[in-house]
Structures are given as C-alpha cells and as structure tokens.
Amino acid sequence: MEDLHFADYLVFAGAGMFVLGYLIINQVILRIMLLVGTLLYIWYYGVVDDTPLWSAIWASTATGTANILGLLNLFYSRSALAIPHGFQDIYERFDNLPPGDFAKLMRASERVHRPDGHRLVTEGAQVATLYYILEGNAQITKGLNSFEIAEDTFVGEIGYLTGNPASATAELAQDSVLLEWDVAKLRKRARRDPRFKLALEALISLDLAEKVTRSVRAHPQEPPVL
Template sequence: MEDLILTDYLVFAAAGIFVLGYLIINQVVLRMMLLIGTALYIWYYAIVDSTPLWPAIWASVATGTANIVGLMGLFYRRSAWAIPKEFRDIYPLFNSLPPGDFRKLMRATSRVARPDGYKLTAAGTNVSTLYYILEGEAHIEKPNGSFSVPQNNFVGEVAYLTGNAASGTAILSRESSVLEWDVNVLKRHAARDPRFRLALYALISVDLAGKVSRSVSTGSLED
C-alpha cells in the first residue's frame, strides 16, 4: 500500500468530521462540525490535482455559506438582540423560551390596557382571544364556584387548546395590562411554524401546571 499523502488525510478528516457532526444533536455544534468538514473538502479540491476542481469548490462554498447563514440564525435566536424592545421588560416572565421563540410569540400579540369590569371570556361562548394578564387581576365565575386569577397568568388557554367554549366568565376586577392574541391568527401561526407552536404550548403548559397545583383549593381549572 502506498504511503498516505496530504490529500488522503484531508478526505479522511473531512469525512470523519461529517460523521461525528451527524451524530451530534446540538444544532450549533453540528453546524460547526459540518463547516469544518466543508473547509477541509475545499482544501482537498484545491490541491488534489494540478488544477483546482473549481465546480466542486464552488459547490462546497455554496453549501458552506448556507450553513453559515443557518448558524448565524441559531446564534441570533439565542441572543438578547432577538427580543423586541417593547417587550424586553416582560421577557423575564417568559424566560423559559429562547429569545427567538419569544420574539415570534410577541410579534403575534397586542399589549393593551383594559378597564375594570372588562369581560375577557363569557361562559358557553367560543373564545376568540387568548389573554395573558401582565398587571392586574381577573375574577372567574363558574357554575361550581368563583375565584381570582392573579397577574402573570393566561386566561382562555384551556378553551384555546381544546377548541371548546369557555366554561366560565372572566372579568377584570381592576384596570389591567394584558397581552392579547387573536385565536385564529395564533392557530394559523402555529400550523405554519412548528417552533412557534412548541413555544406557545411550552408557555401554556407551565401556566396550566401552576393552575393544576392550585386547583385542589379552587376545585376547577381557570379558563
């Protein structure tokens, strides 16, 4: 067997890095490994023959560039720069979400002030808006009792998830600052964008978990 030369080592190294990259779940590390492998392949195509293999080089440059764009997108979604300025003050309430997922969720919402007595949901009617109380409180009336929903909670999330009518009437008990999502718009976003859907469901799951822990004393879940 002839002695291995530099080009052989380049091919083995590039192929090995690609294989290792495909075994890694972390998207950032995977893309970094593929980028290194692509660079090694470009080096190989440049020196394997007396004339560089330009078609292969340009093809590798194209795939490497696409990889870099995707990598920058991953870094952006995880950076504070992805958080919209108008929602940076409330991001700590949603910090279970990466900044990029938080940005997607906030792009579909309106941040508004609603007066005392404003009706959020009505028992027996379809829920057209999903609410999150930033500051304030809502009073819930159900056939089996009544209770209050403090700030930093969703209202209407059970009806949103199930598609059923609201099981109770929710009315703000004082002037409140709320986030509002149009349910139809939210569902369209969720259908088109799996990341958006997962981000929303993650938030609602945390909210429901807290409500379940309180349901022993209230006897039911809030709307």
C-alpha cells in the same frame, strides 16, 4: 494504503467531520463540524490536482456560506438581540423560553390596556382571544362560585387548546395590561410553525401546572377551567 497522499487524508478527515456531525443532535455543534468538513473538502479540491478543482471549490464555498448564515441565525435566536424592543421589559416572566421563541410569540401578540370590568371570556361561548395578564387581575365566575386570578396568568388557554367553549366567565377586576392573541390567527401560525406551537404549548403547560398547585393549596373544590 502505502499510496495515500496528503490530499487523501484531507478528504478522509472532511468525511469524518460530516459523519460525526450527522450523529450529533446539538445544532450549533453539528453546523460547526459540517463547516470544518467543508473547509477540509475545499482544501482537498485545491491540492488534489495540479490545477485546483474550481467548480467543486465554488460549490463547497456556497454550501459553507449557507451553513455559516444558518449558524449565525442560531446564535442570534439564542441571544437577547432577538427580543423585540417593546417586550424586553417582560422577558424575565418568560425566561424559560429561548429569546427567539419568545420573540415569535410576542410578535403574534398585541399589548393592550383594558378597563375594569372588561370581559375576557364568557361561559358557554367560544374563546376568540387568548389573554395573558401582565398587570392587574381578573374575576372568574361559574354559576354561584367565583374567585380571582392575579397577573402572570393565561385566560382562555383551555379553549385555545381544545376548541371547546369556555366553562366560566372571566372579567377584569381592575384596569389591567394584557397580552392578547387572536385565537384563529394563533392556530394558523401554530400549524405553519411547529417550533412556535411547541413554545406556546410549553408556556400554557407551565401556567396550568401553577394554577393546579395554587388551587390545591387554596381551594379544595375543583376550580373552573377556562
């Protein structure tokens, strides 16, 4: 230990930053610690010998640059800048999602106006489109029972999750504004992007919980599941 020099302390400190970084779950802190470790390694490569170790310096610079780009992408995905312009007015309805996840979900959707009486799902038929009512309401019918659901509600979410046919019919009760997702494309996207899948399923879970709460308060009978 008596023979340790300044360069040795640099490499120990750099290794320490990497070890601590790998023990941290938070992606931002992890990347910052790895960046500090990389800078310490570059410093070490510059002073360990009479001639700087340029190949190691350039290699570490490349990995550090990639880390910086990833860090900037993390900051961007968590900022309001990630929200698509056409959906900024509705983000407050989905503010339980980070802006980046919200942006992915909205880019896969289509915002449309549909007329009164437009059928969303049909009892016994496969659900081809997942809907979210932004403005308006829908009439839900199963057999002789019917009730209305208001805006800020998914329609067709159980069919999307399970692949089963709809157990009720849903039609718009007035001219409405909807978000629509093609179910086949949505499932394909969810298979490719686990984070996208988690974001969508989190929204659907909250929607289902709210529906159950409203049903218990207003309807003693079990409501139809779409």
